[in-house]
Amino acid sequence: MRLTVEDVRVGYEDKTIVHDLSMCIPDGKITTIIGSNGCGKSTLLKAMTRVIAPQAGQIMLDGKAIAQINTKELARQLAFLPQNPDSSGGLLVEELVSYGRFPYQKGFGNLSKKDKEIIQWALNVTQTEEFRDQSLDSLSGGQRQRVWIALSLVQDTDIIFLDEPTTYLDMAHQLEVLELLQKLNKEEGKTIIMVLHDLNQAARFSDFVIALSNGRLIQAGIPEEVITPEVLEEVFHIDAVIGKDPRTEKPMCITYNLLKGEKNHEKINIPNAYTTHPPLGSVFQQ
The missing domain is CATH 3.40.50.300 (P-loop containing nucleotide triphosphate hydrolases)
Incomplete structure (x- = not known):
């Protein structure tokens, strides 16, 4: 560990x-x-x-x-992406991502060849290379989140x-x-x-x-x-019914009730219905 x-x-x-x-x-x-x-x-x-x-x-x-x-x-x-990253202040995607190389720089030195290679790798792996010359503020929520992850990756x-x-x-x-x-x-x-x-x-x-x-x-x-x-x-103080995700075999919370006073100990045996025939539009659909 x-x-x-x-x-x-x-x-x-x-x-x-x-x-x-x-x-x-x-x-x-x-x-x-x-x-x-x-x-x-x-x-x-x-x-x-x-x-x-x-x-x-x-x-x-x-x-x-x-x-x-x-x-x-x-x-x-260690790299840390907080829940609400600070505003980018209108920075371009590549500018923001390049800040992740700060721990490897001395003073205010220019980006080295290795720095640029790692930045390119991070943009590629997060599929944000096409946005490199765009302002972060112009991107969708999912795109912005991938850019912030790219910044974390650049810390290597x-x-x-x-x-x-x-x-x-x-x-x-x-x-x-x-x-x-x-x-x-x-x-x-x-x-x-x-x-x-x-x-x-x-x-x-x-x-x-x-x-x-x-x-x-x-x-x-x-x-x-x-x-x-x-x-x-x-x-969470809930009475949950746990089944299996039919695609991953991982446990899955199918339904739950809030607990109020004495818990109702009646067990609901329904996971098989979900694992055999997932309803249309359910979370199993991708």
Whole structure:
């Protein structure tokens, strides 16, 4: 495990958001953090990327606390795409993407041949090369998100953090972004750590899932161990029916009810109906 969280407590002023959390992030895999709004997902991501400092505990990268790693050196190892990236200020796509090479430059030096090759590679792999001379503001939401991912790739890090990379995107663009991240993981060996709200997307695209509730770790493991009625009840306070995605065999939340008072323990046995005959227009259609 290259990246570990050891007894970390994170908060703002007198309010603790993440409580004494410990976990290991699998190397070379896609890890997704799930949980309700305000449970500490984004705060944990910021602590793991040194955007904010823990109140206690430490984040370790290759056995060394990230607090002790030089800023430029850390930027060569970790890339972080926040939920709402700062405005591009009218920058052209290629200009914005080139900023990812800053950790490798001395002073305000010009881009080297290697820098330009990596920028071209990132534009190609994210399929944004055709936009290189356009303003970021002129692109669609899905196109802009791919450009921001290209910026992260240009940092040439082994580990990429993304906070809700599919926010505000329609279903097709969400799938486009997640398939890109999956491709980067499988073909480029990138370790991906992201926050997602959609449970079925988390199950479908993740090798490892971490479930948080009120800043505490509830369950961590492969999707089959985390996307379960019991875990979802504790994390989201819902009564969920879990089946299997007929295309991926990953767990899938078919339906759910809010829990009010005593839970109705009646089990609804309907997954086979969905896995055998998916309804037209369902989420199985692409």
